[in-house]
Amino acid sequence: MDVVLFFIAGIGAIAGAIGVVALRNPFYSVLSLVAHLFALAVLFLLLLAQFVAAAQIVVYAGAVMVLYVFVVAYIGGQDQPVRPQAGGRLTALAILAAACLFAVLIIATLGSGLSAIDSEGARLGEGFGQPGAIGELLLTRFLLPFEVASFLLLVAAVGAVVLARRRGGAGAGEGLTVAELFRAPDGVGSMREALGRPTGTNAPADAPAGPREGLPTPSGVSTEDRA
């Protein structure tokens, strides 16, 4: 059963990978990558990494691929020739380089002399690969990488917002400071306006004639008037 499942998932993963590279339309490439990710999740399950498999499907195939589909739909998936017209020789060289890389990797794997490489793996402890074990590792031994990863996500989100802004975008000669990023655009009401109070600069001019008139004069103002 395991062997059958492994070969089905392995062939699916490789076919999906070839589809990503070989299909002309970027949209089909994305769909092919989704199929590849599902096959890979099956392989993770066979390796008893349940949590990683679930994260793969939810985060990768769910969220990241939807982002890809949105961008492909926005840009418009133009059909492009897989091979460039002029660089046929370079393409052949690139494929040769990839094949050489594969040979090197296989030789390195076979020649590594790892005795466990032909085995099914070590004997496992209780709860290996389950969310409980992963969570315990993340919050004890790997707390620092966990926090750094969350900070990296935050930086990437801010970077994407800066890059994909409507005006300016990447550069365009417009200096962009952090203060400008967080400033409210002109013509958008602030919370003070919504509450019916005068906003920043107008406050001193409007205050005497405004709703304050009926209020009792504070002692500080009266002394100023007398003077």
Add this chain to the structure above:
Amino acid sequence: MSIGWYLAISALVFCIGAGGVLTRRNPLVILLCLELMLNAANLALVAFSRMHGNGDGQIFAIIVMVVAACEVTVGLGVIVAMFRRRLPIDVDELRALQG
């Protein structure tokens, strides 16, 4: 199945991804091929984690997923910015940085 088979699939997927990065010209597809390579590395990490019976490799795989998500976010942001500025969506024609 022995761990070696998983490593073989990982190596093959990695090389397919590398070939795609070298041959394709659409930056979107190049990003997809980078994803392929990262996933191949993930498969190798999880396979080694199973081989040693140790969960550290799976944590590493999860961190790689986070880094891949960041890379996708920034990369797609760059592509959208290129599209807005009417630049060609083709890495062969974007040679302003080529000395």
